[in-house]
Amino acid sequence: MNARAASEAVIVDAVIGAGHDGAAELVLTLRYENGATAPVVLDADIGFSLMRVCGASSLAELAGHSWRNLLEGLEE
């Protein structure tokens, strides 16, 4: 594991939630290097972008991926 990876938040769970506007949203749980966890809610467009960047075809395949992947994917 390199230094960058060690300092990154990692996706540990992903579920579908209901958004304020009636659309399905992706609720990720991130685990940070200090062990803390926190949710992040993404709308459909960004959620699908995340799945594409992670090469995931289902929610289960998101677990273990770096949160940085999303940020880099959005910059493309």
Added chain:
Amino acid sequence: MIDVLIRNGLVVDGSGQPGFLADVAVEAGRITAVGRVDGPARRTIDAKGRVVAPGFIDPHTHFDVQLLWDGGARPSISHGVTSIVPGNCSLSLAPLRAADREAVVGMFQQIEEMPPEAFTTAFDWTWEDFAGYRAAIERNLAINVAPLVGHSVIRQWVMGADAQARAATADEIAAMQALLRECLQAGAIGLSTSFVDVDARGRPVPSRFAQFAELDALCAVLGEFGRMLQIVPEFYDTDITIARIDQLAELSLRHDIPTTFSPVFDSAATPDNAPRALARVEEQFARGARVWPQMQTRPIDISFSLLRPSLFFARLPNWIRVLRKPLAERIAALSDPETADKLVADTGPDGGERLMGGLIIRGGDAAPAELAGKTLSEVAAARGEAPARALITLSLEHGLDVAMLAASRGHDDTGRIGPMLAHPLVHIGAGDAGAHLASFATYGDTGYLFSEFVRKAGALSLEQAVRKITADTADIWGIKDRGRLQPGMAADIVVFDPQTIARGEERPVFDMPGDGMRYVRDSIGVDTVLVNGEVAWADGAYTDAKSGVVLA
């Protein structure tokens, strides 16, 4: 002579005290007596077996446009709502220069999903300033209106296109202060702002470009009038929401103003969100700040069709691959028998019965009207197909324009939400009535409060529930002479059956300008509604009464 005498009802007066049997007399738009009343009356309403309560107040609506052709904000009155607060989330229709109308209309359309005809054919733009807008709606009001002025439109007025580009200068902030002061003097009940909303092009609305100094300066003006600041925080992130609560507390204390934020959602996916936000609210109230979290009563539904990729399918890899394709390729893939077989197989050996059978066909789109309200399981059985197959074939038959509803997928745990709604610092609201027209019905939340949280769960007593949406709301917003059934108060009154009051099933109607569609819910168990002493709803129908006023 008494104008209206409501006899023999259980008076639940908004104070939270136990209901009591009494008559209520109304004269000249005011309540004149509550108790045993004798004497002739022009109209007598027998309320035996019914509750007689103050009219409900809805503190979070987006009826700004609808009020211009429908002064009753239908169907709100039918649900017992007699006063509404439009202008939330940084957007109002005034002050607004003619040159800026197109830009602001785009923002409204993004939030309200209202057809373009609503802005081009349904009314004449007769105003630019706030007083002009007030005059435009006052001509036709059947419901009382306490309008907020939107931070985004104030910014747009002062800064023009730069409102969505940069921070304001000191001179511009001073101009915004003067404009806000003018709006408050013309009847605005406060200022709304947003940290999340976007316009029709996906750009942040103008209020999101404001620095804290700008908001602070505007709150100083609110402090001159003791008026409300309403905000939409970054509700999808608990930590940022808590930071906003702290920011609101500082503004409340510094300028001696009430503040409110919405929405606050509870869900299994983010179970700490609402409890953490409410804990911070308690801490800030203990310091003397007024930071009212608004929580809606109704669950959140997920709505989707195969026209757009939805995360509803995120557990189904083959569906995701197909739905990501451009529309023409997607239709071709769904039409391919081999691909369709794979999709159906993806949903399990029961053909999607467990995953999809409970989906509801919403109607109002290209689907046959007779299917509206039926479950996919019912429709599939009638077609002799598995539910997943029926979803594909039915969608293909109608250009994929078949909306489905996955009901109660968030904010739906009554056992958790009931105690939060009963919390003395939780402000029941955030219903968004008049918005999201083509996505889901935003009406009937008060009926749902009684059916779900009073009768079914017992989380609130009848008296608590009434107080929450009447006197408490009036007090929080500084709405004088409303919210209580007492002599001298305005005669906003609802008579309802406590055993049946509820919201009806969601259904599509085409009553927007240009035959535009929206989803609504009818009221159940609401017998009679008086607005300023005149009967506005009775026996299941609206009257011609136009007795609403602007609550300045």
